[in-house]
Amino acid sequence: MIKALLITLLLGFTAGTVLAQNQQIDDTGNAPALYTIQHTANDSWKGFERVNITIGAHKAYYVKPEKALEGNPWVWRASFPDWHTDIDSILLTKGFHVAFVNVDDQYGSxxxxQVWDAFYQYLTTKQAFAAKVALEGVSRGGLYVYGWAKRNPDKISCIYNEAPVCNIQSWPGGKLSAPGDAALWKQLQQVYHITEQQALDYKDNPIDNLDGLAAFKVPVMHIIGINDKLVPNAENTNILAQRYNALGGPMMIYPVTAGPQELNGHHFPIEHPERWADMIMGYSYPVKKVLPYTDYFITRSGLANSLSVFSAGKKATVAFLGGSITxxxxxxxxxxxxxxxxxxxTSFHFIQAGIPSLGSVPHAFRLQRDVLDSGKVDLMFVEAAVNDNVNGLDSLTEVRALEGIVRHAxxxxxxxxxxMMSFVDPDKIRDYNNRKTPLQIKNHELIAGHYGxxxxxxxxxxxxxxxxxEFSWQYDFKDLHPAIYGQELYFATIKSLLNSCFDKQQAAAIKANPLPKPLNALNLxxxxxxxxxxxxxxxxxxVNPDWAPNNNLSTRPGFVHKPMLIATKPGSSLTLPFTGTAIGMAIVSGPDAGIISYSIDGSTEKTMDLYTEFSSWIYLPWYVTFSTDLKKGQHTLSLKIETDNNKNSKGNTCQVLYFLTN
Known part of the structure; x- marks a missing residue:
């Protein structure tokens, strides 16, 4: 009877509390009380001062050392803060803070x-705790530790776990060799808002998606009972360790064999807690200065309109317009x-409108088809700075394109x-190190500032x-197409911007601000x-109705098996009547790309080489403009294939997928 009670205390709670917490999510889809933080009376914990607060309906606290170490390193207990407290007491004595927030009925949902995010934000901004925290998990605390750590690998100094749950199918599911708990299995489905089949198919257990943690080389320590039958190692820690090590993540497992092994091996004594405290301290101190994400974005007018749509709990559309990094x-x-x-x-519809190699000019011409034709868009992310640089786009055309995207949208x-987002490439690093702001970033910020x-x-x-x-380009970021580390960094900064806007603004009546006068009247x-x-x-x-290359060279999605207007012989010509202020064409430039001549309305002919530095190995989507400053009205483009070609080209081909007008 006593053992059964202890199992309930360590692994499960009653379902009544779950319903109360689910009520924190109201009919709008938001959790309005979540970020309301209030102080309650202070008391003591193990002889140290404890500061008690509430985060919405959740009790939380942090324990203060007598003298904090420089930089305020800290430990965050995920569950059962009064279980095996020796390590925390030692760290408090050394100058660490210890923190805990009670969401123990949520299984890391x-x-x-979200509650953890609010607690972290409060402790690091209001109390100046270190940006990186040591996470401690016991039993099902592993669900919280890994759930939050995988979403925030940049914020973790190390992970210490005792007999952690790493697989919900094992516990509380009991679908493998562990007995599980049928009532708590249903409770987990309830707080996750998933069916049992979805729980069985769940692909974000602690054992899953560890690549971000591994990229940040987060040290992991698991202390396990060697014969744990409630949370079997073969279904939990062993799988996680195998996968984490395979990804390059540093991890050690310490199997406890001495002392009493209770609760079917799930309870065991911690041998030499001072050694684990020293390891946590070694990974967490001295505190390394980390530059804050808030230094690298400007919120301006914010995101009040999309916040109102998202908060309504109905339908919302988010578009991502960019190149290969998107x-x-x-x-x-x-x-x-x-x-x-x-x-x-909220039911989200996400539009993936990233196409490798394309920058602001292609975005301006494809915005209608690739984004706007899908319906009302509430929030759009735009990036073009890397490809505009790589593609050699001039400043004036870039401004016209970026402004055109905003005004069209x-x-x-x-x-x-x-x-508006500006990603990194080696040229931009070189410019900044030479105290020069890259041209593409000037233009992105110019447009963002003008339109708020x-x-x-x-x-x-x-x-x-x-x-x-904080990291290296060679081993961590690796390329302008970021490795996993870089993708995590991009995510963390973009998330920080969104949080800054969403947390400071209230969902209110949607308001359309009038557009200012254009910076350039000939914008696209x-x-x-x-x-x-x-x-x-x-x-x-x-016209080839289903063009595809007859060799093994690469192509881009959306630019193959499409109707293509093609000429391969010098002297081939056409005319194109059109209306607007700009004219161009979207082509695929391959190893046989030629040189064309063109004129508009009988003007002097100009030539254009369609072969690019990439054409030898890929049929590259390439958007060219012949003019972006025509008078409004009707015009005629004349186009001809020239006899000459690029010295590296194998032919005189021009392959047109679309013409471009404005």
């Missing part, structure tokens, strides 16, 4: 992790998940919020953090794809 898996998926977890009653939905848009300067952040020796605010079927007087040109 997304709701619980297309590749990483920060975009994490931001999508963050929004789903922060606004759990706002014309489609005046209530749309837009976040939030903006993030990730290029400056990466440069500063490299110079602050009406950019469109213009069908190749509009071409006239075709001489040597033909």
């Amino acid at each position: 997304p709701y619980a992790l 297309y590749n898996p990483g920060w975009r998926e994490k931001i999508s998940r963050y929004l789903i977890e922060r606004f759990p009653l 706002k014309k489609a939905n005046p209530l749309m919020d837009i976040v 848009l939030p903006s993030i300067n990730l290029a400056k952040e990466v440069t500063d953090k490299l110079n602050n020796h 605010n009406n950019g469109r794809y213009y069908s190749i079927q509009n071409a006239k007087n075709l001489n040597g040109w033909a």
Whole structure:
């Protein structure tokens, strides 16, 4: 009977509390009391002063050492703060703080992790605790430790766990060899808002998705009972260790064999707690200075409109418009998940409009088809600084393109919020180190400032953090297409911007602010794809209805198995009647790309080389403009294939997927 009671105390709580906590999420999809932090009466814990607070309905506290170490290092207990307290007492004596927030009825659910976010924000900003914390988990505390750590690997100095639950199918599910707990299994499904089948298929257990923690080389320590039958090591710690080590994550396991092994091996004594305290201290102190994310974004007018839509708990659409850094898996998926977890009653539609190699000019012309044609967009992220640099785009055209994107988007939905982002590349690092602001970032900030848009300067952040020796380019970030470490850094900064906007602003009546006068009257605010079927007087040109290369060279999604207007012989010509202030074309530039000549309305002919530095190995999507400053009205483009070609090209080909008009 006593053992059964202890099992309940260590692994489970009653379902009545769960219902009370679920009520914190109201009909709007928000948790309005979540961030209301109030102080209650102080008391003592193990002879140290304890500061008690509440976070919404949740009790929390932090324990103060007699004399804090420089930088305020701290330990965060995930569950059962009065179980095996020797390590915490030792660390308090050494100058650490110890903190705890009670969400023990939530099994590490997304709701619980929102509470953790609020507690962390309070302790690090209001109490000046260190930016990196040592996490301690006992039993099911492992669900909280890994749930929060995987979402915040940049904020962890180390992880210490005792007999941690690492797999909900093992406990409380009992679907493997462990007995589990049927009542608590149902309770977990309730607080996660999932069905049993979804719980069985759940793919974000502590044993899953450890790559971010491994990229940050977070040290992990697991103390286990060698014959634990309640949370069997083979279903929990052993799987996590195998996967974490395979990813390059540092981890040690210490199996306890001495002393009494109780509760089917789930309870055991901690041998030499002073050694574990020393290890935690070694990983956490001295506290290393970390440059804050808040230094690298400007909120300006904020995100009040999208916050109101998200808070309504109905439907919302978020678009990601960018190049390969947006297309590749990483920060975009994490931001999508963050929004789903922060606004759990809202049904999100995410538009993935990242296409490798494309910058602001392609974005301006494809915005309508790739984003706006999908319906009303509430929030859009835009990035183009890297590809605009790589593609050699001139400053004036970039300003016209970026401004056109904003005005076109706002014309489609005046209530749309837009976040402008500038990612890093080696040229930008070099510019900043030479005390020069990169041209592309000047232009992104120019547009963001003029229209009151939030903006993030990730290029400056990466440069500063490299110079602050927080990580290395060679081994951590690795490339302008960031490795996992860089993706986590991008996510953390973007999340920090969103939190800053959402936490400071209240969901209110949606308001459309009038657009200011344009910075450039010839901006691409009406950019469109213009069908190749509009071409006239075709001489040597033909449409391939399903173009694909006849070699093994790479292609880009969306630019293969499409109708393509193609000419391969010198002298081939066409005309294109169009209306607007700009004209261009979207082509694929491969190893046989040629040189064209063109004129508009009978003007002097100009030539353009369609071969790029990348054309030898890929059929590259390449957007070229012939003019962006025409008078409004009707015009005619004349196009011809030249006899000459680039010395590296194998032919004279021009392959047009779309014409471009504004």
